[in-house]
Amino acid sequence: MPGAFAAARTTGALKRLQARRFIERAVRPDDRRACACRLTAAGAVLLSKMEAAARAAHHDTLASLGKAEQKQLVKLMQRVVAADVPSV
Numbered sequence: 001m002p003g004a005f006a007a008a009r010t011t012g013a014l015k016r017l018q019a020r021r022f023i024e025r026a027v028r029p030d031d032r033r034a035c036a037c038r039l040t041a042a043g044a045v046l047l048s049k050m051e052a053a054a055r056a057a058h059h060d061t062l063a064s065l066g067k068a069e070q071k072q073l074v075k076l077m078q079r080v081v082a083a084d085v086p087s088v
Contacts, residue, residue: 022046 022043
């Protein structure tokens with residue numbers, strides 16, 4: 001039942017983002033169970049700030065590793081992510 005839990009959490013997160021005017025949501029006419037989401041201008045500004053902060057944090061986190069170690073870490077993280085992707 002992890003998929004249902006994830007869907008409920010996603011819906012809640014989208015509702016909160018919409019309430020803060022970071023996204024716009026609309027029911028898809030071809031499938032009323034689905035919603036189309038679009039980033040607003042305010043959401044784009046927030047995303048830009050978040051990306052800059054994340055890049056700085058990643059840089060600081062990886063600064064003590066050499067280039068080869070950084071590449072190895074990225075490969076390992078990609079394996080972890082790929083193994084955790086649920087089948088549809």
